[in-house]
Amino acid sequence: MQPIVKVTLENERGLILAHKKSMQLVQLSGMSLAVQTSFASAVSEIARDCITTGQGAYMNLGVQIRNKEKYLSAAIHDRNPSFINASAGVACARRLVDELDIQYSDQGKITRLLLKIPTHLQFSKARIAEWKNYLDQEIPLSPYQENSSKDEQLKELAEKLRESESRYKLLTDTLPLMIFTTDPAGKITYYNKYAKEYFGTTLDQLNESLWTYHIHPEDVAPDTPTIWFNNVVKLQPNQGEFRLRNKQGALIWHQLVSVPLDDTQHFSRVGFCVEIEAHKRMEQALSDNRELRETKQELERYQLELEQKIEELNRSNFELSQFAYVASHDLQEPLRKIIYYSNFLQQKYVGLIDEQGTRAFSNMFSAAQRMKQLIHDLLSLSRIRKEDNFTTATDLNQIFQEALQDLEMTIREKGAQVSMSSLPVISANPVQMRQLFGNIISNAIKYCAPDTQPVIAVHANNGGNGHVMLYIRDNGIGFEEKYLEKMFSLFQRLHTRDKYEGTGIGLTICKKIVELHKGNITATSTPGIGSTFIITLPVN
Amino acid sequence: MIRNINILLADDDVEDRFIISDAFDTIGLADCIQFVEDGEKVLSYLDTIGEPVPLPNLVILDLNMPKLNGTQTLKLLKEDQRYNNIPVIIFSTSLNELEMQECMHLGANSYVIKPVTFDECIDTARRFYNFCEGTYQFPTIE
Numbered sequence: 175m176q177p178i179v180k181v182t183l184e185n186e187r188g189l190i191l192a193h194k195k196s197m198q199l200v201q202l203s204g205m206s207l208a209v210q211t212s213f214a215s216a217v218s219e220i221a222r223d224c225i226t227t228g229q230g231a232y233m234n235l236g237v238q239i240r241n242k243e244k245y246l247s248a249a250i251h252d253r254n255p256s257f258i259n260a261s262a263g264v265a266c267a268r269r270l271v272d273e274l275d276i277q278y279s280d281q282g283k284i285t286r287l288l289l290k291i292p293t294h295l296q297f298s299k300a301r302i303a304e305w306k307n308y309l310d311q312e313i314p315l316s317p318y319q320e321n322s323s324k325d326e327q328l329k330e331l332a333e334k335l336r337e338s339e340s341r342y343k344l345l346t347d348t349l350p351l352m353i354f355t356t357d358p359a360g361k362i363t364y365y366n367k368y369a370k371e372y373f374g375t376t377l378d379q380l381n382e383s384l385w386t387y388h389i390h391p392e393d394v395a396p397d398t399p400t401i402w403f404n405n406v407v408k409l410q411p412n413q414g415e416f417r418l419r420n421k422q423g424a425l426i427w428h429q430l431v432s433v434p435l436d437d438t439q440h441f442s443r444v445g446f447c448v449e450i451e452a453h454k455r456m457e458q459a460l461s462d463n464r465e466l467r468e469t470k471q472e473l474e475r476y477q478l479e480l481e482q483k484i485e486e487l488n489r490s491n492f493e494l495s496q497f498a499y500v501a502s503h504d505l506q507e508p509l510r511k512i513i514y515y516s517n518f519l520q521q522k523y524v525g526l527i528d529e530q531g532t533r534a535f536s537n538m539f540s541a542a543q544r545m546k547q548l549i550h551d552l553l554s555l556s557r558i559r560k561e562d563n564f565t566t567a568t569d570l571n572q573i574f575q576e577a578l579q580d581l582e583m584t585i586r587e588k589g590a591q592v593s594m595s596s597l598p599v600i601s602a603n604p605v606q607m608r609q610l611f612g613n614i615i616s617n618a619i620k621y622c623a624p625d626t627q628p629v630i631a632v633h634a635n636n637g638g639n640g641h642v643m644l645y646i647r648d649n650g651i652g653f654e655e656k657y658l659e660k661m662f663s664l665f666q667r668l669h670t671r672d673k674y675e676g677t678g679i680g681l682t683i684c685k686k687i688v689e690l691h692k693g694n695i696t697a698t699s700t701p702g703i704g705s706t707f708i709i710t711l712p713v714n
Numbered sequence: 715m716i717r718n719i720n721i722l723l724a725d726d727d728v729e730d731r732f733i734i735s736d737a738f739d740t741i742g743l744a745d746c747i748q749f750v751e752d753g754e755k756v757l758s759y760l761d762t763i764g765e766p767v768p769l770p771n772l773v774i775l776d777l778n779m780p781k782l783n784g785t786q787t788l789k790l791l792k793e794d795q796r797y798n799n800i801p802v803i804i805f806s807t808s809l810n811e812l813e814m815q816e817c818m819h820l821g822a823n824s825y826v827i828k829p830v831t832f833d834e835c836i837d838t839a840r841r842f843y844n845f846c847e848g849t850y851q852f853p854t855i856e
Contacts, residue, residue, distance in 0.1 A: 506807050510830055511729055517832040546830065553808060605811065 175238045175247050178302065179309040183224045183231040183250070190320060192221040192233055195309055199235050199246060202305045204295045207330055213289050216270035217248045219263035220285050228252035229282070235309070237302060238288065245272070245288040253282035352447040356432070369447070374421025390417035390425050415450065427454040498556035502549045509549065513542045544675075551679035555664075558606060558686045565691075568604045570597035570644070574632065577611040581619070590619050590628035597634045598642050601714045606687045611646075613680045614707050618648035621674055621705075637710050641693070644709040652699040662695070719846045720768065721747045724756045724787065725776040725805070730828065737839035746843060753782025757790060760797055769800055771846040777806045777813060785817060792821040803842070803852065824852035 178199065181192045196214040201207075217233070224231035231252040238247040264285070268274045273288035346353045352369035356362050361381050365373075373380050373388060380388070393416045412432050417425040432445030516539045520532070527535065574594055578585065585592065592615065615630060622628040629649045637643035653661065653668055660666045662685045665678040688695040691711050699705035725731050731749045738747045748770070750759055756773060763769070773791065777784035784804055791797045801823045804814070814825045829838045844850030 503808050503810075507727070510807065510828060513830045514733060514832060514835065517830075521832045550808075557811065 175234070175236045175249065176302065177234045177236040178306045179235050181233045181235070183221050183228070183233055185225065189218060189221050189225055193218045195235055196248060198309060199305065200289065202308065203246060203291055203297065205289075205292070207327065208334065209289070211327065211331065212270040213246065213248075213287070216267035216274075216287050217250075219267040219270075220248075220250050220287065223261055223263045224250060224252045227254065229254040237291075243293075244291040246291060247289075248287040250285045250287075251282065252285070351449070352428075354432075354443075354445045354447075355435075356443045356445065358442055363442075372418070372420050388419045390419070393417050415454075418447065427451045495556045495559055498552060502553040502556065505549050506546070506553075509542060509546055513539065513546065516542065544677075548677045548679070551677045551683070554609065555679055555683050555686065558683060558690060563603050563606070563690050565601045565603050567599055568602040568607055569599045570602075570607065570634070573604055573607045574611055577608050577615060580608070580612050581616055584616065584619055588619050588622070588628055590622075590630060592630045593632070595633040597632070597644070598713065600642055600711055602691055602711065603687075606690070610684050610687045610709070613684050614646050617680060618646065618650055618705075620676070621650040621669075622648070623651055640713050641710050642713055644711070645706055646709075647704060647706040649704040652701040652703055652705050653697075654701055655699060658697060661697075718768075719743075719746045719843060720770045721772045721774065721842055721846060722750065722756065722759065722770040723747060723774040723805070724750045724753060724779065724784075726751050726779045727776070730776070733835055734839060737835040738843075740836055741840055741843075743839065743843055746846075752779040753784065753787030753790075756787055757782070769797065771801070772842060773800050773802045774805045774842065775802060777804060777810075785813065785820065788817060788820050788822055801845070803845075826852060 179195055181195055182188050193214045196217040197210045200210040200213045233248055233250045236247050238245045271287045272290045275286050277284045347367035353366040354362050355364040415429050418428045419425050427450050428447040429450045430447045432443045435442045435444055516535055520535050618630045619628045631647045634642055634644050657668055662681050664682045667676055667678040685695055693711035695709050697705055697707045738744050750756055775784040775787055788802055804817045804822050804825045807828050809827055817825055829835045841850050
């Protein structure tokens with residue numbers, strides 16, 4: 175250490191001198207009043223202890239250079255080593271300087287206070303010599319002078335503090351974020367202009383309504399007492415995301431960070447809130463986007479599955495219709511032989527068989543005939559397939575005439591009377607149309623009371639929307655309309671065979687043909703009066 | 715009585731051959747009809763006969779036959795200049811629209827559904843004969 179000035183510490187005067195010279199040295203080195211006061215106070219704290227309890231104490235003020243760093247140094251020598259325990263004064267002084275260490279020896283102890291000189295403050299040996307001269311001068315001292323000089327210093331410090339405070343206030347008030355301080359209980363003690371304008375309430379109101387109104391309840395756990403800190407680690411910085419309600423009532427996402435203040439007021443906090451609404455929305459949009467993408471992928475997967483299912487279904491349908499065709503074709507072969515042989519026996523051996531046997535042959539013959547009809551109808555049904563369904567311009571008048579020709583025998587037998595108004599030309603499959611009309615007219619004749627002459631009337635009108643409506647009205651036995659759906663289902667019959675013959679396939683064929691043509695078939699009826707079958711077909 | 719009508723019927727079903735044979739027999743025309751078992755036999759039969767034995771007046775073909783089925787045989791007959799003038803009738807158990815259309819397109823004269831009753835069999839036999847005589851025309855199915 176390069177000593178500059180020595181101060182004997184034996185009485186109050188020494189204490190004042192030590193304070194004064196320390197102030198002056200710091201001032202000479204070019205540092206601020208706050209630093210001057212800090213350093214001088216630290217020196218005073220140690221010096222006071224020495225004056226009270228020490229022996230032959232003195233202080234050397236000087237400059238010390240260590241590791242190229244320059245320090246102002248105050249080394250306080252005390253010959254009384256017994257005072258070993260660090261006093262409150264030492265603790266206080268330690269906070270005010272950069273370094274404080276105490277060396278003990280036979281000669282006593284040396285307390286060394288170091289104050290780092292900022293690197294931008296350059297000074298030479300000549301300057302140090304000047305300081306020495308200046309500080310060596312006897313300082314005239316009177317208690318009055320001392321007091322008034324202290325007052326001046328205090329005023330100056332207070333002024334600086336005010337300035338600093340207003341600078342910070344200006345800073346916090348112009349930042350586009352909320353800044354708070356809270357007391358240990360979490361009560362807000364300060365908020366900046368931004369926060370005040372955001373909430374539009376006074377501090378007291380805010381403290382009252384923060385939990386009940388300004389924070390979205392979903393964003394805090396029910397048992398959380400405060401958003402400022404986490405109960406478990408009160409000393410840790412805490413952060414969270416909350417929706418805060420502004421004075422217009424809108425909830426806006428904010429991120430809150432609060433830090434415990436490292437001072438004697440335990441767990442007081444300073445915190446700030448930054449708006450992260452855009453960030454949250456972006457996050458939401460990204461997540462929505464991802465969900466959308468996932469949903470889309472899922473949909474595509476379903477679509478694929480559906481297509482596979484449809485393909486399977488089509489294949490299975492095709493196989494089924496193939497089966498129906500092959501089965502019914504091959505079933506016909508032996509059946510034909512049964513019919514032939516029973517008929518053959520009836521014809522050729524009629525004299526050799528008794529009455530009972532003849533009846534049995536007759537029953538067998540008609541049973542076989544029914545089976546033949548059944549197979550024939552099933553075959554017809556299986557042949558009505560979309561794949562084979564070509565359409566062409568079809569004159570329904572002509573088709574109806576053909577269907578009537580097919581039924582010529584029956585019509586003549588029953589003496590049926592069929593009238594027809596003009597029918598349109600539509601795009602359809604002529605073979606299927608003939609089958610459709612044939613089935614319905616055949617039904618109309620078949621389901622007629624025994625002693626009634628069947629009267630059938632056919633007419634058409636415009637069904638609108640590119641459709642034509644065909645009406646086939648009869649005076650038959652009719653049906654109860656609650657059986658309508660059943661009537662169009664496969665193998666469903668409304669009458670016993672001994673009254674009215676049938677396989678229960680005819681109307682199913684009609685329905686299939688109409689549906690293949692993208693049309694619709696239904697019927698209305700009054701039992702005992704008659705029925706009207708209504709067919710809607712697209713013109714094209 | 716010398717008859718100059720000669721019908722050739724191909725069917726792999728022995729019972730069907732018997733039924734038709736019986737029908738021709740019943741109407742006293744048994745010697746007007748010959749039977750073979752499949753399409754291949756039709757061609758080999760036609761190839762072995764020649765002058766002075768005349769070609770058949772009518773060939774009747776079942777559809778479902780082994781080796782050469784009815785449709786294939788019909789096609790070969792119509793492609794052969796020696797035989798393409800012989801009338802051909804398709805004789806099938808059931809009516810299959812597509813097959814029928816194909817046969818008519820290939821040049822078949824008619825498509826006849828096999829009869830079921832004894833009486834129908836006799837009618838059919840008589841119609842085949844009358845067709846050869848030129849006194850009966852099978853309805854043309856569109």
